[in-house]
Structure formats: structure tokens, C-alpha cells
Amino acid sequence: MTSTFDSAVAGMAKAVRSSRGVAVTYHRGSEALPITATPAEDRYAINDADGVPVQMFVRDYLFSAADHEDYIWRVVQSKLHATRVCVV
Numbered sequence: 001m002t003s004t005f006d007s008a009v010a011g012m013a014k015a016v017r018s019s020r021g022v023a024v025t026y027h028r029g030s031e032a033l034p035i036t037a038t039p040a041e042d043r044y045a046i047n048d049a050d051g052v053p054v055q056m057f058v059r060d061y062l063f064s065a066a067d068h069e070d071y072i073w074r075v076v077q078s079k080l081h082a083t084r085v086c087v088v
Contacts (some may be wrong), residue, residue, distance in 0.1 A: 006085060022039055024036075024074045025073040026063075026070060029069060038062040038063070039062075043055065059083065060073050
């Protein structure tokens with residue numbers, strides 16, 4: 001039986017996917033499945049060991065259930081980006 005909280009979380013996730021979701025291809029080995037995932041992006045400015053400023057860009061994709069050997073493939077400006085799925 002699904003709790004009220006679980007239902008609320010599922011409803012919010014569905015709303016976010018429909019408003020901010022992007023088309024990606026979920027890969028597991030040789031199998032692929034088109035899904036909608038919600039991207040989350042962050043930029044960081046750090047200094048390397050020599051004190052030189054370095055810009056870092058991190059992109060996460062939020063969606064239900066994943067295995068540690070899975071990948072997200074997304075085409076951005078005609079360039080294929082492959083991101084390994086991390087289960088958290």
C-alpha cells in the first residue's frame with residue numbers, strides 16, 4: 001500500500017518531469033530505452049593545486065530507479081554526451 005507521502009513525492013516528481021524533463025536515452029549494456037529525465041546543473045569555481053582558477057560543471061539527471069552500470073545518453077547541440085548513472 002502506498003503512503004500519502006509516497007504519493008505526494010511521486011506527484012511532485014511527475015510535475016517536475018513534465019515541466020523540466022528532457023528526452024534522454026537510458027543505456028544498460030547493449031539495451032537502450034528513451035526516457036524523460038530532469039536535469040540538475042551546477043557550476044563551481046575552484047583553485048587547482050597551483051592556485052589557478054578552474055571552472056567545473058556538474059550535470060545530474062533525476063529519474064526513478066537505476067543500476068550502477070547504466071548510462072544516460074543525450075544529444076546537445078548535435079554532440080553526444082554519455083553520463084554514467086550513480087545510484088544515491
